Amino acid sequence: MVVNEIDEGPGFADLALGPELLKALSGLGYEEPTPIQREAIPPLLEGRDLLGQAATGTGKTAAFALPMLQRLHGGHPAAMEAGGGEPAGLVLVPTRELAVQVSEAMHRYGRDLGTRVLPIYGGQPIGRQLRALERGVDVVVATPGRALDHIGRGTLPLKGLRMIVLDEADEMLDMGFADDIEAILQDTPEDRQTVLFSATMPPRIDGIARRHLREPVRIRIEREAPAAGEAPLIRQSAYIVSRAYKPAALGRVLDVESPTAAIVFCRTREEVDSLTETMNGRGYRAEALHGGMGQEQRDRVMGRLRSGTADLLVATDVAARGLDIEQLTHVINYDVPSAPESYVHRIGRVGRAGREGVAITLAEPREHRMLKTIERVTRSKIAVEKVPTVADLRARRLELTRAALQESLMEDGDLDRFRVVVETLADEFDLVDIALAAVKLAHESTGAAADEEEIPEVAPRPQRPERGPRDDRFGRDDRRGRRGGGAMSRVFVGAGRSAGVRPQDIVGAITGETRVSGREIGAIEIADRFTLVEIPDGAVDEVVAALRRTTIKGKKPIVRRDRDGAPRGRR
């Protein structure tokens, strides 16, 4: 095991970002830019247009948000106020969730610059948006339909716009927003800077880029395919879990896999610290390792790992760089890595010198595409597996107890001193019953964490075909009324895993009975006794009515619109 000095590589400071942004990033525990950030930030700071192929999970939000914040402020806090209350930046996104997420990220990055960021999306009362726009904002993050509504009312002036970002452009086209986007772009100043990010590059995206981007810099996250080396022996798999269940899923995976030593990779220092605490609270022996720690601290951590006092290392990429840990059997990606080469780098920690290693990735449903990209670029298969259930876990623990007993019997060491116990009990009890009681005691004394929480199964987001016209069932006008700017709502179905419900049953019932296509269905969470499924806002009533008419697994479960804001999967 060797610990090298941390090799910092090109950092955020090398990207000519201002001190306020650098402070915000270090406060968030970002240690180094992701590949897409490293490539996109410099040309964007120079004012170039950009066409980027990148999916969720690559760090694309910060890749456009940081340069936008810096350019709009000219690098000085509150420099925008001189420009009045009209927005200088506009980000168009396909869904309400993304609008909220992007504006929260911009808030966090731009805190010290005093940037005023406003999300506007369909489904939210327009009055509140009108008042906020009137007070003045610097950046608007909007779904195209609602943005156009405001433009039509004259409440979203575009003449002061200096930078516009189309985020997840392919997704926006898929949702029928093509005309809205064209209309918005027509209304913006000629000399604005334009950025387009898309996970795929179908011809229609190319068309938009040709019409609206000026000599754009082109960036593809997949470009840097790792050099084909000697393939290590690594079993690669992934689990799709929602964020809230990640710590539980990690615990479950560790229990089932029982690694000799594992490294868990997180994106940020904050995540490393909080996950280490969570895992220690759950009874694992975890140690944190990140770039914010001094050499001495890091040496101590490695010492504890070496001596076996700890068996779980939770680390950032930067901190783990140059580590060579011999006894490592498992690499776990707590998030999907931000680029294929980072994935390759991480999993290369195991499977060395002919030993078999295991690499497991926990992905959120929206990160599924990134997982596919990694698979394609690395030309390796990542099997998506079901998170072990409580029953799997119990079976695994019994198996471990059985193996321990078998070992004890085979060693036939000093078992004789217990003979008297068995013999006296045998006067009164059956021998098998005595053995069973002894197994029970042995099993319980292993002290395996009592993890009885069922982790809901979530389906990956449906994949969109890469090219070809979309069957846009909800025409544009129709769509506006029906889908309220692409927002999603959840439908509660009162049947779950215990009734044998699988994601395909839910998708089948919805697509068979309504006009909603499989691609329009969002995440599906299957808990023991119920299921939650995301449906485009405007189609919820139709879906609820249709599901009430049909049977699922031979039953007619309760179906209703899910209460807003109820915590996922906790009823």
Ligand code: AMP
């Ligand atoms: P995105 O691909 O923009 O959705 O980002 C995915 C996640 O990565 C978000 O949770 C970000 O907060 C996080 N993230 C983005 N850039 C970095 C970075 N340079 N270091 C660590 N985490 C990051």
